[in-house]
Amino acid sequence: xxxxxxxxxxxxxxxxxxxxxxxxxxxxxxxxxxxxxxxxxxxxxxxxxxxxxxxxxxxxxxxxxxxxxxxxxxxxxxxxxxxxxxxxxxxxxxx
Numbered sequence: 001x002x003x004x005x006x007x008x009x010x011x012x013x014x015x016x017x018x019x020x021x022x023x024x025x026x027x028x029x030x031x032x033x034x035x036x037x038x039x040x041x042x043x044x045x046x047x048x049x050x051x052x053x054x055x056x057x058x059x060x061x062x063x064x065x066x067x068x069x070x071x072x073x074x075x076x077x078x079x080x081x082x083x084x085x086x087x088x089x090x091x092x093x094x095x
Contacts, residue, residue, distance in 0.1 A: 046052045
């Protein structure tokens, strides 16, 4: 297999003319559309006066931590109850 190498010449800037002006206007239009999209994303993330995605995520993570602690508390109580019942079954209720 033969590899072909292409040599590229450096791109020279085109002289400014009517075609270049239209390209510049097109770039300005695209830039303004891009800025609008970025502003919409920034508003969605930060909220801009309303709870944004970042705040919602923080709240969800806090709720998950609380749920996790409650589950571990219930599991600990269940283990304690089972161990107590086993102790009473093995050694008797009262001595």
